[in-house]
Structure formats: structure tokens, C-alpha cells
Amino acid sequence: MKKNLTAWLCLLPAILFLGIFMVYPLFDVLVYSFEEGYNFASQSFWGTGIYNYSYVLHDPFFIQALKNTFIIVIITVPLSTGIALLISLELSQIKVLRDFFQTVYFLPYVTNTLAVGLVFMILFKKTAYSDGLISILIQFFGGPSVDFIDGPYAAKMFVMCFYTIWIVMPFKILILTSALASVNEMYYKAAVVDDTPKWRIFYKITLPMISPMVFYLVITGFIGAFKAYSDEVALFGTDLNAAGMNTIVGYVYDMLYGNSGGYPSYASAAALILFAIVFTITTINLMVSRKTVYYQ
Amino acid sequence: MKNKTRNVIIYALLSIWAIIVLFPFYWMILTSIKSYSSYNSEYVPKFIALSPTVENYVTAFTAVPLAKYFFNTIVFTVVTTGMMLVVVVLSAFAFARLDFKGKDLLFSLFLSLMMIPNELVIITNFVTITNLNMRNTFSGLILPSVTSVFYIYLLKENFEQIPENIYKAAKVDGTSDFRYLFRVMIPISKPTIVTITILKVIECWNSYVWPRLITDDQNYFLVSNGIQEIRENGFGRENVPAMMAAVVVISVPLVILFLVFRDKIMEGVARGGTKG
Numbered sequence: 001m002k003k004n005l006t007a008w009l010c011l012l013p014a015i016l017f018l019g020i021f022m023v024y025p026l027f028d029v030l031v032y033s034f035e036e037g038y039n040f041a042s043q044s045f046w047g048t049g050i051y052n053y054s055y056v057l058h059d060p061f062f063i064q065a066l067k068n069t070f071i072i073v074i075i076t077v078p079l080s081t082g083i084a085l086l087i088s089l090e091l092s093q094i095k096v097l098r099d100f101f102q103t104v105y106f107l108p109y110v111t112n113t114l115a116v117g118l119v120f121m122i123l124f125k126k127t128a129y130s131d132g133l134i135s136i137l138i139q140f141f142g143g144p145s146v147d148f149i150d151g152p153y154a155a156k157m158f159v160m161c162f163y164t165i166w167i168v169m170p171f172k173i174l175i176l177t178s179a180l181a182s183v184n185e186m187y188y189k190a191a192v193v194d195d196t197p198k199w200r201i202f203y204k205i206t207l208p209m210i211s212p213m214v215f216y217l218v219i220t221g222f223i224g225a226f227k228a229y230s231d232e233v234a235l236f237g238t239d240l241n242a243a244g245m246n247t248i249v250g251y252v253y254d255m256l257y258g259n260s261g262g263y264p265s266y267a268s269a270a271a272l273i274l275f276a277i278v279f280t281i282t283t284i285n286l287m288v289s290r291k292t293v294y295y296q
Numbered sequence: 297m298k299n300k301t302r303n304v305i306i307y308a309l310l311s312i313w314a315i316i317v318l319f320p321f322y323w324m325i326l327t328s329i330k331s332y333s334s335y336n337s338e339y340v341p342k343f344i345a346l347s348p349t350v351e352n353y354v355t356a357f358t359a360v361p362l363a364k365y366f367f368n369t370i371v372f373t374v375v376t377t378g379m380m381l382v383v384v385v386l387s388a389f390a391f392a393r394l395d396f397k398g399k400d401l402l403f404s405l406f407l408s409l410m411m412i413p414n415e416l417v418i419i420t421n422f423v424t425i426t427n428l429n430m431r432n433t434f435s436g437l438i439l440p441s442v443t444s445v446f447y448i449y450l451l452k453e454n455f456e457q458i459p460e461n462i463y464k465a466a467k468v469d470g471t472s473d474f475r476y477l478f479r480v481m482i483p484i485s486k487p488t489i490v491t492i493t494i495l496k497v498i499e500c501w502n503s504y505v506w507p508r509l510i511t512d513d514q515n516y517f518l519v520s521n522g523i524q525e526i527r528e529n530g531f532g533r534e535n536v537p538a539m540m541a542a543v544v545v546i547s548v549p550l551v552i553l554f555l556v557f558r559d560k561i562m563e564g565v566a567r568g569g570t571k572g
Contacts, residue, residue, distance in 0.1 A: 007396035014387040017443040025420030110554040
């Protein structure tokens with residue numbers, strides 16, 4: 001009996017915090033999303049139903065956010081995973097300077113997204129004083145002058161994806177280099193004895209052996225990219241709707257707070273739609289993996 | 297010969313990525329030591345600062361309350377991490393060493409909470425904190441970020457690897473549970489606890505979304521919100537060198553932390569980080 005009491009006392013803080021800030025909100029967000037015409041000031045609503053969902057799905061800002069988020073996901077997840085794989089393979093083949101490169105590559109992980117985003121903005125932005133370093137470089141090679149921050153949609157999307165990849169690479173390189181390091185040397189030695197060509201070693205040995213980790217990165221990459229938000233703010237400022245660069249998560253927060261805020265019901269509906277999308281994609285990913293990933 | 301060309305290509309490609317990673321850091325430091333007038337007179341920015349100056353750093357600390365943002369972030373980070381450690385250690389201890397009714401069920405419930413994305417619960421938390429009148433307070437900032445199910449799980453696994461015999465021997469000697477926790481379990485699990493602490497510190501230092509929702513009073517801004525504020529309203533908008541000085545000041549603590557604890561951090565992130 002006394003033992004029971006000690007255990008529950010130890011768990012009490014965790015249960016309290018999780019209950020108030022995770023379990024209760026989980027139910028509450030569902031309730032909010034079905035309360036129509038919820039008024040934040042008087043905390044009253046006039047009906048229940050699916051109006052919030054329908055409103056969100058017909059909101060042009062949400063459609064824009066949906067489109068932006070999908071473009072970011074489709075471009076950054078394959079590209080960052082591919083480049084990370086390439087870099088890790090190269091890293092695994094060198095000895096000199098390897099530690100140095102690994103340290104450098106990890107730096108973006110420990111930097112403040114908002115702060116470094118400002119540097120990217122300066123590099124890409126056109127001002128009255130200067131076209132911005134990147135634009136000047138492009139012009140040097142005969143290209144047109146582009147404003148990547150306030151200019152055409154494609155240019156903004158390019159910076160966005162570039163910055164996102166820059167931010168997510170450290171984690172991917174780290175995971176893949178440790179996966180590559182854990183492949184048993186014996187397999188490679190056997191392959192060399194058999195005189196197997198290099199590309200064949202990669203496809204038949206390396207890739208299958210690290211496929212669980214590649215797959216782990218694809219799943220977490222999808223989830224992370226769908227939740228993109230801070231990186232966008234870092235580049236384009238807090239008014240993402242005006243810049244046309246909002247994301248789903250950004251839409252949720254804008255509905256909740258700020259100049260366009262005060263609508264927790266719309267925010268809840270949008271958050272649940274996001275959750276449904278992420279859940280569906282992750283399920284598809286898991287189904288694909290069962291066919292393609294090699295587990296030892 | 298063939299090997300040599302291959303090596304050259306490998307090092308060339310690796311160097312390109314290293315330059316892409318390092319360039320923004322170089323650029324922020326470079327710009328931060330250029331004077332306001334020289335920065336604005338360079339249509340094509342120069343890659344070296346001919347007459348370096350610290351005036352921007354002075355501006356960064358005097359024109360905007362950068363020191364205040366810094367102080368707030370340190371308070372937020374230390375208190376959040378400290379409270380998190382207490383909560384996590386106690387729960388991991390209960391799950392790993394103590395027996396009680398419903399232990400397995402409760403632990404599965406905890407684990408299932410790991411799947412809940414933050415975006416889903418943040419809406420209600422925002423309303424809760426607002427209704428409790430805790431906007432623009434440290435408690436409002438800190439309380440929702442205190443628990444982490446994942447760290448409880450990580451530490452519990454670690455605690456369970458400590459042989460049960462030691463526990464029994466301690467019991468025979470009449471050692472109390474808590475004395476055992478502090479004298480045996482925590483010292484043995486120190487590496488994991490250090491890892492958790494560092495990961496949480498990084499998370500706190502960079503957190504942006506929650507502080508933005510919950511604070512609109514500059515006196516409670518953390519560095520992330522501070523930098524956003526500086527970008528939108530500080531230094532008369534166009535003083536880029538001063539902005540970069542602020543960016544350098546904000547980036548330095550974590551870069552130093554990383555260079556000191558490099559192996560710990562990379563090992564910890566490989567085990568438990570999820571960013572990307």
C-alpha cells in the first residue's frame with residue numbers, strides 16, 4: 001500500500017501536466033471544431049455541426065496554405081533525403097577531415113531558425129541599396145535580377161525550399177552516417193573478393209542494409225515538412241498570408257492569434273484536417289515500406 | 297590514378313556543402329562588423345570588412361532590449377529544463393523500479409501520447425493560459441513545455457538496465473527509495489540525463505511558436521520573438537549590420553554549447569532528436 005502511494009506521488013506531476021496540457025486539449029480541440037460561430041469573448045456558440053470544416057476548406061487562404069505546404073513537402077523531402085544520402089556515402093569513404101566535415105554539417109541543427117533565417121533574407125532580398133548577393137551573382141552569370149523575398153512566387157518558393165533543406169540536413173546526415181557506419185564490414189569484404197562492381201555493392205548491400213533508416217527519415221521528413229511554419233516566418237515575416245507563403249500550421253496560428261485571430265474553432269478544424277493528412281500520408285508510407293524496406 | 301580523381305571529386309562535393317552551410321555564418325559575422333554607412337554604400341557587397349567596427353554590437357544592446365530578451369530566454373531555459381528533469385526523473389523512476397496497480401496500462405497511455413502532434417493541443421493550451429490570465433508571465437511560458445513523454449521513456453529504459461540486485465541489496469540495508477534514486481540510479485544514468493538536458497536546452501533556446509502566442513509584451517519576449525520584433529520594428533528597419541550583430545549574439549551561445557559537447561549532442565540527437 002505504501003509502495004503504491006510512493007509510485008503515484010512520483011507520477012503525480014507528470015500526470016497533472018500531461019492531463020492539463022495534452023489529454024484535455026485533445027478532446028477539447030474536437031469539441032471546438034464542431035462548435036459553430038464560437039465567440040472567444042463571450043465563450044458562447046450558436047450551434048454544432050461541420051460548418052467550421054466547410055469554412056476552412058472554402059477559405060482561399062487555406063487553399064493557398066495547403067498548396068504551399070504540399071509543394072514544400074514534395075520538393076524538400078526527396079531532395080534533402082537524396083542529398084543527405086550522397087553526402088553520407090562520401091563521408092563514409094574518407095578519413096582525413098571527416099570529423100571536421102561532420103561538425104560543420106551539424107551546425108544548422110543548433111542554430112536559431114529565426115536568427116539564421118534573417119541572414120538568408122538579407123542574402124536574397126532586393127533593397128534600395130543593393131540587389132542582394134545572390135541576385136548579383138545570378139546577374140554576373142548573365143541572368144535577370146530577381147527579388148527572392150518580395151518577388152515572383154517561384155522565386156519565393158525556391159528560397160523557402162532551399163532554407164528548409166539547409167535546416168533539415170544535419171539530422172539526416174547524422175542518422176545516415178551512423179547507419180552506414182553500422183553496416184558489417186564482412187559484406188563489403190565478401191563483395192570485393194567476388195569482384196563485385198561498385199554500383200552493384202551499393203544497390204545490393206549498402207542500400208538494403210540502411211533502408212530502415214532511410215525510411216525512418218522519409219517518414220519523419222514528411223511529418224516535419226507538413227508542419228513547416230517557423231522557417232517561413234523567418235524568411236517572409238509574420239504576415240504570411242500577405243506574402244502568399246502561408247502554410248497549414250501558419251493558417252492555424254493566424255486563426256488563433258494576431259490580426260486575423262480569435263477563431264479557435266476554425267483553427268481547430270484546420271489543425272484536425274492537417275492531422276488527417278499527416279496520418280494518411282504516414283499510413284501510406286508504412287504500407288509502402290512493408291514492401292520495400294529490408295529488415296534484418 | 298583513378299582513385300585520386302575520385303578522391304578529388306569527393307572532397308570537392310563535400311567542400312561545396314560545407315561552404316553552403318558555413319556561408320550564412322560568415323556573412324552574419326562579416327556584416328555585423330561593417331559600419332552602417334559602408335554597408336549601405338556597397339551595391340556589390342564586399343567579402344571582407346575593411347574597417348571593422350563594434351558599433352553595431354553596441355547598437356544591438358542599446359537600441360533594442362536585447363539583453364532583456366537574453367535574460368528572459370535564460371530564465372525560461374533554466375526553469376523549464378530544471379522542472380522537466382524533476383518530472384521526468386520521478387516518473388521514470390516510478391515506471392522502472394516501483395510496483396503499483398495499473399502500471400502497464402498507464403505506461404501504454406503515456407506512450408500513446410507521443411503520437412499527438414503539438415499543433416493539435418496548442419489551441420486549447422492557448423485558450424487555457426489566456427483564461428487563467430497567464431499571458432505575458434513566465435508560468436504561462438513554462439508550464440506547457442515541462443513534460444516530455446519521450447524523455448520519460450528514454451530514461452525509464454536506462455533505469456531498467458541497472459541490475460535489480462543492487463536495489464534489493466540497498467533495500468536490505470534499509471536504504472529508502474529516494475535515497476537509492478539519488479545515490480545510485482541518477483549517478484549511473486548520468487550520460488542519459490545529460491543528453492536529455494542538452495536536447496531540452498536547445499529546444500528551449502530556439503522555441504518560437506508558443507512564446508509568440510503567449511507573449512505580446514516585449515518584457516517577456518524570448519530571443520526568437522525578439523529577433524522577429526527587431527526585424528519588423530527595430531533599428532528603423534534598414535539597419536542590417538545592427539540586425540546581424542543581434543543575430544550573432546543570439547547564435548553564439550548554442551554554437552559554443554555545441555562545440556563543447558559535440559559528441560554528446562550528436563549522440564543524443566541520433567538517439568532522440570526529431571527535427572526535419
